[in-house]
Amino acid sequence: MLSMLALLLVFQLAGEALCHALALPVPGPVVGMVALVLVLIARGIWVGPDAAVPPDLERVTSTLLGHLSLLFVPAGVGVTTHLALLASEAVPITVALVGSTVAAIAVAGVLMARLERRP
Amino acid sequence: MMHGLTDIWVYLARDPLFGLTLTVLAYLAADVVYRRLKMHPLANPVLWSVVVLGLVLAGTGISYDRYFQGAQFIHVLLGPATVALAVPLYRALNMLRSGWPGVAVALLASVLVASLGAIGLGIAFGAGDTTVASLAPKSVTTPIAMGISERIGGLPSLTAVLVILTGILGAVLGPSVLNALGVRNPRARGIALGAAAHGIGTARAFNESPEAGYAASLAMGGAGVLTAVVLPILW
Numbered sequence: 001m002l003s004m005l006a007l008l009l010v011f012q013l014a015g016e017a018l019c020h021a022l023a024l025p026v027p028g029p030v031v032g033m034v035a036l037v038l039v040l041i042a043r044g045i046w047v048g049p050d051a052a053v054p055p056d057l058e059r060v061t062s063t064l065l066g067h068l069s070l071l072f073v074p075a076g077v078g079v080t081t082h083l084a085l086l087a088s089e090a091v092p093i094t095v096a097l098v099g100s101t102v103a104a105i106a107v108a109g110v111l112m113a114r115l116e117r118r119p
Numbered sequence: 120m121m122h123g124l125t126d127i128w129v130y131l132a133r134d135p136l137f138g139l140t141l142t143v144l145a146y147l148a149a150d151v152v153y154r155r156l157k158m159h160p161l162a163n164p165v166l167w168s169v170v171v172l173g174l175v176l177a178g179t180g181i182s183y184d185r186y187f188q189g190a191q192f193i194h195v196l197l198g199p200a201t202v203a204l205a206v207p208l209y210r211a212l213n214m215l216r217s218g219w220p221g222v223a224v225a226l227l228a229s230v231l232v233a234s235l236g237a238i239g240l241g242i243a244f245g246a247g248d249t250t251v252a253s254l255a256p257k258s259v260t261t262p263i264a265m266g267i268s269e270r271i272g273g274l275p276s277l278t279a280v281l282v283i284l285t286g287i288l289g290a291v292l293g294p295s296v297l298n299a300l301g302v303r304n305p306r307a308r309g310i311a312l313g314a315a316a317h318g319i320g321t322a323r324a325f326n327e328s329p330e331a332g333y334a335a336s337l338a339m340g341g342a343g344v345l346t347a348v349v350l351p352i353l354w
Contacts, residue, residue, distance in 0.1 A: 008199040015202070025351030027266025029201035034344060036205035037212070049213045053206055061203035064196065068318070070146045071197045072261045073168045074138075074190030076283070078276025080173040081183050085250065085277070092244035093281070096254050098292075100236030101285050101315055104258060105293045108229035108338075109302040109311035115221035116304050
């Protein structure tokens with residue numbers, strides 16, 4: 001259990017170090033996540049896809065991700081320090097959120113449905 | 120007696136434990152309400168925790184910095200939690216082995232429309248640079264979006280809230296948009312919801328069907344990685 005938490009931290013640290021060393025613009029934890037996916041794919045080829053994720057890793061990740069929403073709260077509360085900005089730019093923020101979200105759903109849905117229809 | 124209580128209050132409000140405990144309690148309460156309301160997107164527990172905690176801070180006069188001294192112990196777990204997303208992403212990759220070129224094309228299109236659309240509309244309607252940078256990654260899952268926002272000069276905390284609002288919008292409006300366009304294929308619906316509305320859209324897709332849910336999980340992870348690569352380069 002603890003060793004798998006250490007594993008996640010090591011992948012995060014390696015991701016951060018790699019981003020820093022190569023001056024990558026990508027966030028470090030994302031690089032760590034991609035690296036772990038690659039390791040799991042490699043393990044899946046070796047031991048089969050159903051056994052690729054060790055039970056301890058499964059337990060740690062499901063515990064962590066089961067409460068993922070809680071982890072956003074401290075940063076989210078920080079929005080209270082930007083209320084003036086939110087109020088003065090409420091119109092562009094609302095238009096940008098609604099417009100781009102609806103457009104992205106429409107484009108991906110229609111495109112994917114068309115591509116899936118082909119054999 | 121009153122004096123004693125004030126002393127205790129002053130002591131507690133300074134202790135980092137206060138911010139930590141308050142955060143967990145507010146979230147637990149919001150989560151109970153969310154489950155009671157059958158996980159309706161508008162009852163999102165993160166949104167309501169932020170509202171309640173914001174009101175508590177405003178009411179008690181505790182500064183955000185002081186609150187964060189305690190809350191940071193929760194915040195640091197975002198890094199390992201982002202890495203942990205590798206496991207559901209790997210499972211989703213296995214579920215959808217065929218047809219991945221189509222998925223990749225749809226994901227890239229969604230990422231470009233979501234981020235360039237948000238940037239374009241934000242600028243067109245007069246948002247400032249910081250706001251535009253905070254808006255750009257709003258369609259991807261919160262830990263990745265906050266990381267991108269920080270990289271391109273946005274405010275991660277503003278991004279966190281915009282991401283949640285995007286998820287709610289996507290989950291509430293998305294199914295109607297897809298119905299209106301005649302998109303019935305569950306994989307296409309899942310990809311669209313997961314790519315544009317991350318975890319909240321994915322939860323909505325799982326409500327429709329397991330196939331849509333797995334497609335949405337894959338789309339959420341894929342869109343997160345694509346956005347993390349594309350957006351800082353475009354910026």
